[in-house]
Amino acid sequence: MEERIFDEAFFKGLNRVKHVSRAAMQGGRSGMRRSKAKGSSVEFADFREYVAGDDIRRIDWNTYGRTDKLFVKLFIEERETYYSILTDASTSMKYGIPKKSILAARLAGALTYMALDNLDRVRLLSLYGDKVKISSDYTGRQGFKKALSWLENVEFGANTDLNCSIRRIPFHNKGVTVLVSDFFSKDTTDKNVENILEAIRYLRYMKQEVILLHVLSPQEISPELEGTMGLIDSETEEMLRITATSRLCRQYKEVLDRFCIKIEQAAKKYQAHYIRMCSDETIEQFIYSGIKKGLLES
Amino acid sequence: MGITRWWPIALAVFIPGIVLLYLLKQKVREQKISSLNLWKEAYENIQANTPWEKFRNNLLMYMQIAALIIIIIALMSPYLTGRDSGYGDIIIMIDNSGSMSGIYSEGVTKLDEAKKQASDYINSGIDARFSVVSSNGYAGLEISGETDKKQVIDAVNNISETHREGAFDSGVSMVQSLVSGMKDYKVLAFTDESVNVQELNCEVIDLSVAGENGALHSVSHSIGEDGTVKVLAYIANYGKSKLITDVNLYLGDKLYDIQTVEADSGKDAVVYFKDIPAGRYRGLLNSDKPYLMAEINSDDMLMADNSAYDILAGTNDQKILLVTEKNSFLENALTLGNTQTVLDKVKAEDADDLDVSKEGYDLVVYDGEVPDQLPQKSNIIFINPKLSKNTKGWQKDIFLYKDNKNNVLVKTKSSKVTEYIEDYSFSCIKAKEFELPSWAYSFFETSSKNTTGYCGYYGGRKIAVIGFDLHNTDFPLQTEFPIFMFNLLKQTMTTEILERNVYNAGEQVIVNRVENTKETVVTDTTEKKEQYAFEQDTIVYDNTNYSGLYSVKEGKNIMYFSVEFPASESNISEKAVVTADKKDIQVSKHINDKVSTRTYIIPILLILTGLLMVEWRVYRKKL
Numbered sequence: 067m068e069e070r071i072f073d074e075a076f077f078k079g080l081n082r083v084k085h086v087s088r089a090a091m092q093g094g095r096s097g098m099r100r101s102k103a104k105g106s107s108v109e110f111a112d113f114r115e116y117v118a119g120d121d122i123r124r125i126d127w128n129t130y131g132r133t134d135k136l137f138v139k140l141f142i143e144e145r146e147t148y149y150s151i152l153t154d155a156s157t158s159m160k161y162g163i164p165k166k167s168i169l170a171a172r173l174a175g176a177l178t179y180m181a182l183d184n185l186d187r188v189r190l191l192s193l194y195g196d197k198v199k200i201s202s203d204y205t206g207r208q209g210f211k212k213a214l215s216w217l218e219n220v221e222f223g224a225n226t227d228l229n230c231s232i233r234r235i236p237f238h239n240k241g242v243t244v245l246v247s248d249f250f251s252k253d254t255t256d257k258n259v260e261n262i263l264e265a266i267r268y269l270r271y272m273k274q275e276v277i278l279l280h281v282l283s284p285q286e287i288s289p290e291l292e293g294t295m296g297l298i299d300s301e302t303e304e305m306l307r308i309t310a311t312s313r314l315c316r317q318y319k320e321v322l323d324r325f326c327i328k329i330e331q332a333a334k335k336y337q338a339h340y341i342r343m344c345s346d347e348t349i350e351q352f353i354y355s356g357i358k359k360g361l362l363e364s
Numbered sequence: 365m366g367i368t369r370w371w372p373i374a375l376a377v378f379i380p381g382i383v384l385l386y387l388l389k390q391k392v393r394e395q396k397i398s399s400l401n402l403w404k405e406a407y408e409n410i411q412a413n414t415p416w417e418k419f420r421n422n423l424l425m426y427m428q429i430a431a432l433i434i435i436i437i438a439l440m441s442p443y444l445t446g447r448d449s450g451y452g453d454i455i456i457m458i459d460n461s462g463s464m465s466g467i468y469s470e471g472v473t474k475l476d477e478a479k480k481q482a483s484d485y486i487n488s489g490i491d492a493r494f495s496v497v498s499s500n501g502y503a504g505l506e507i508s509g510e511t512d513k514k515q516v517i518d519a520v521n522n523i524s525e526t527h528r529e530g531a532f533d534s535g536v537s538m539v540q541s542l543v544s545g546m547k548d549y550k551v552l553a554f555t556d557e558s559v560n561v562q563e564l565n566c567e568v569i570d571l572s573v574a575g576e577n578g579a580l581h582s583v584s585h586s587i588g589e590d591g592t593v594k595v596l597a598y599i600a601n602y603g604k605s606k607l608i609t610d611v612n613l614y615l616g617d618k619l620y621d622i623q624t625v626e627a628d629s630g631k632d633a634v635v636y637f638k639d640i641p642a643g644r645y646r647g648l649l650n651s652d653k654p655y656l657m658a659e660i661n662s663d664d665m666l667m668a669d670n671s672a673y674d675i676l677a678g679t680n681d682q683k684i685l686l687v688t689e690k691n692s693f694l695e696n697a698l699t700l701g702n703t704q705t706v707l708d709k710v711k712a713e714d715a716d717d718l719d720v721s722k723e724g725y726d727l728v729v730y731d732g733e734v735p736d737q738l739p740q741k742s743n744i745i746f747i748n749p750k751l752s753k754n755t756k757g758w759q760k761d762i763f764l765y766k767d768n769k770n771n772v773l774v775k776t777k778s779s780k781v782t783e784y785i786e787d788y789s790f791s792c793i794k795a796k797e798f799e800l801p802s803w804a805y806s807f808f809e810t811s812s813k814n815t816t817g818y819c820g821y822y823g824g825r826k827i828a829v830i831g832f833d834l835h836n837t838d839f840p841l842q843t844e845f846p847i848f849m850f851n852l853l854k855q856t857m858t859t860e861i862l863e864r865n866v867y868n869a870g871e872q873v874i875v876n877r878v879e880n881t882k883e884t885v886v887t888d889t890t891e892k893k894e895q896y897a898f899e900q901d902t903i904v905y906d907n908t909n910y911s912g913l914y915s916v917k918e919g920k921n922i923m924y925f926s927v928e929f930p931a932s933e934s935n936i937s938e939k940a941v942v943t944a945d946k947k948d949i950q951v952s953k954h955i956n957d958k959v960s961t962r963t964y965i966i967p968i969l970l971i972l973t974g975l976l977m978v979e980w981r982v983y984r985k986k987l
Contacts (some may be wrong), residue, residue: 080945158398166398200704259403286398296392299400306400307392308407318406 162283
């Protein structure tokens with residue numbers, strides 16, 4: 067890659083935050099996440115009367131002294147969360163100055179770091195065309211290095227159908243699925259939003275907490291076009307001849323805003339998180355937005 | 365609307381250049397973007413909102429083309445409106461004399477062209493008060509100081525064609541009185557003849573057109589000793605080239621003969637139709653159409669002068685009765701120059717025994733006598749009638765006797781009776797003075813301005829009165845006397861419907877009442893009949909604007925008269941020469957209005973400047 071994805075600025079502040087997952091983990095391995103399972107953790111959950119077969123080591127003798135009844139202490143068992151971080155590897159992600167793909171990789175890297183730091187398990191996936199490239203599961207700090215290496219080697223440059231690609235991903239347990247994309251496709255805006263909605267619904271069905279990270283470039287947010295131009299779609303190579311007037315640019319911004327709002331509303335409908343990022347923004351700004359939206363906590 | 369110069373229109377070749385420049389400029393710059401979908405939607409939204417978005421894309425190009433067109437128009441110096449707008453009053457003077465009936469272009473007479481040019485001018489957006497004057501020897505004020513253009517154009521269009529003779533002088537006189545006191549006026553004079561516009565601020569539009577014109581000025585006949593008739597037609601060639609044409613002779617409305625005649629340019633020719641049988645002539649004379657008509661048998665620039673009529677009149681013997689003691693002057697004078705006059709003489713004492721009515725005298729001359737009873741039909745001349753101051757009976761209406769004067773100077777007064785002897789006077793030893801009756805006109809008056817000779821139409825007959833004895837003057841010894849008597853007989857002998865049968869266009873026709881008819885019907889050249897009731901013994905018919913054959917009918921009597929096209933109006937080869945008292949007058953074929961055209965370049969350039977400013981603003985906005 068021309069630009070270093072994971073530079074010094076990237077690592078600054080990563081230690082300050084961790085992901086607040088609403089997903090109460092079930093199954094999986096022990097970790098730092100509170101699970102619904104009551105187990106051998108140090109975190110107290112509740113009391114219940116002793117029944118035969120209970121571990122007598124968990125009887126609370128202090129309570130017995132006050133009530134003359136045997137009570138057993140219940141503790142919340144902490145288990146790891148399984149993160150699936152999906153990166154849209156379509157051609158459109160290569161667009162922009164700086165490229166959206168760079169921010170996408172950094173966001174994926176940052177979330178990987180937060181997850182691994184919290185003793186969770188992470189897998190990285192790139193949606194390339196109708197294929198899905200899936201990394202191995204990463205855990206621990208060693209896993210983070212491997213993950214960064216994997217992210218640096220993600221190849222962008224295909225026409226990706228998000229909905230179709232996501233349905234090819236195997237989900238075995240509850241977990242958190244992060245989708246980093248510009249959400250552009252060859253379909254019309256309404257059809258595109260419908261596909262995104264379908265994808266979120268599918269992920270929710272697969273018991274995933276969904277986080278949508280919408281990455282746009284500055285040129286997409288505030289296009290600076292002039293005169294008569296031929297705009298070429300990076301994915302379909304289709305050309306649209308326009309005369310760029312200030313009125314047309316204003317109209318474009320209105321359409322873009324409506325598109326983003328529709329995605330956000332779709333996310334809200336299925337209790338998914340939605341954060342919009344510009345490719346010239348830093349990880350700190352992402353963290354700030356995440357904290358603001360209750361996705362991250364310091 | 366008009367254009368001063370046409371060459372700037374060649375600059376229009378640059379318009380394709382502008383379009384080409386825009387086409388080249390619009391070479392598409394390609395740019396890759398992540399996705400087209402949002403742009404497509406935005407573009408469709410704009411196009412849905414503004415269907416002319418495509419036009420707007422090239423707005424600058426259209427504005428530049430418009431600017432170029434405006435520059436071209438400005439260079440062409442159009443004079444669209446406001447010609448002569450600096451004038452508060454515009455007087456349109458249109459010649460409608462006979463020559464204006466000539467052809468200007470195919471199917472259009474000079475008068476039509478004058479009306480068209482005048483109407484176009486009025487309609488061209490001029491803000492002024494308009495007056496319209498027609499001139500055909502007589503000036504007519506058609507409308508004055510009018511600002512309603514529709515009314516002005518109606519007034520112009522109502523000017524009708526006439527065959528009258530007349531220069532513009534009468535019109536110029538009227539316009540001069542019209543513009544007195546006006547400071548900012550302009551006169552537009554439409555004519556084909558020479559005119560002196562004196563000191564008027566005048567622009568003359570010359571409508572003269574050179575071409576071929578032959579005119580048949582007159583036709584007349586003579587009866588030979590053997591009774592055969594010879595007809596003579598007088599033809600003039602006013603055209604540029606030699607005239608060779610057939611001339612038709614009609615007896616009544618029937619074609620009798622055709623002769624070929626040749627006349628060089630500017631020359632005259634006479635064509636004869638000889639040996640018309642006496643019987644044929646008598647038959648024509650007794651028919652209901654007793655006239656000859658000669659006609660040039662080819663079309664030319666002026667058709668109205670191509671025919672002429674000769675109305676045939678009877679040549680019956682005329683009987684005169686002279687009642688006198690002795691008057692050799694009268695005896696000689698009454699037979700003067702007319703071999704067909706039969707003169708009977710009778711003395712006063714024998715006159716009462718004579719039944720004058722029965723004898724059928726056309727004229728009875730009472731010299732020094734007054735009969736007890738008037739003859740029933742005959743015309744009468746009373747010379748020095750014996751009268752008392754208290755007249756009675758019929759005498760009351762004829763003699764309004766005042767006094768008897770001695771040693772008076774008798775002067776002629778301008779009238780038909782004193783034609784050619786105007787301003788003549790003679791001494792008279794004794795003369796009677798009369799009050800002029802309402803039915804008569806005076807031809808002699810004394811030095812005290814009292815009437816002593818009068819003539820008129822009374823009771824279905826002509827009556828003339830002379831208030832002195834011819835022996836008491838030296839008048840009969842003078843050369844003026846036979847002229848006077850000839851005129852007097854001419855006026856008193858005639859009792860026909862018309863006194864003449866040839867008139868000039870526009871001339872008044874006196875129609876006499878014969879046999880106490882109550883009305884008369886005049887039929888004009890277009891067979892249109894007009895009926896007139898007799899309130900007096902004569903009526904005046906003045907609708908003689910067109911040359912041709914007219915007829916007058918009273919009871920069973922019918923009489924024809926012809927109106928001649930004036931020879932001076934036939935000369936179409938003459939160009940309009942305009943003279944003025946103090947300054948040169950420009951003569952043109954169309955209204956000249958170049959002076960005010962420059963004024964309108966400024967508004968055009970202002971529009972151009974505004975357009976360029978808008979263009980600059982649009983350009984800046986695009987940036």
